[in-house]
Amino acid sequence: MSDPAPTRLGESLKGLADSGLATLQTRLELFSVEIKEEKLRAGGFLFDTVLAALFIGFGVIFLMAFLTVLFWDSHRLLALGLGTTGLFIAGVWAATRAAGRLRSGSRLFASSLAEIAQDREALRPRE
Template sequence: MPNGASPDSGNAGGSGGLYGSLLQLLATLLALLHNRIELFSVELEEEKIRVLRVLAWGAAAFLLLGMGMASLAALIAVALWAEHRVLALGLITLMFVAAGVAALRVAARWVSAPSGLFAASLAELRRDRDELTGS
């Protein structure tokens, strides 16, 4: 071997051999990881926007419905106050309790439903794992 070159020195440039293959595998794995992190980031941003939108519309709905319920309660109380005070207060109470129970049931249904958060990332990672393990 001229100039003291070893048999492996020709492969150290990444053009072939085991070292080059390992570098190429590492580069591929890093690119795959980079793509999955980008997908995760996009899904997280989409979920953040969805949650903020739901919170904004929910706050507006609560405010407007609360004002409507208060106005309805005042209307019932004024209309029935002279002759049926107890009935008026009972109807108002029943109305608020029924609306609260309905809102609680809707909230419980939303909490128990899966959000699908990161479903695409998890599916891609599962596919990558299956390809790497040969399953």
């Protein structure tokens, strides 16, 4: 006579455990997708940055050589001094911008953390 109640209780517990594990699996899959997206974004950013730095660096070198040759007879020291000053200012600007990007942090796991917060809020007892 007492067999049906434990069976229903056992099935309910199994269903609850299954739901919990399904939710956990979904959250872990979301973490995995976010890690892959972040890796792709970082790799693309690094590639573009290195390529841009290479081309801009060569461009600046050729521009400085051109200006130095152009002003060789009259103002070669002025041309070299202005070019050097401009490059130092650009370097300080780039370093400041890079430091700002580092300080701003990453959005890694933002979606997952928001979903987990929603899950916790949904499971809190209502008063």
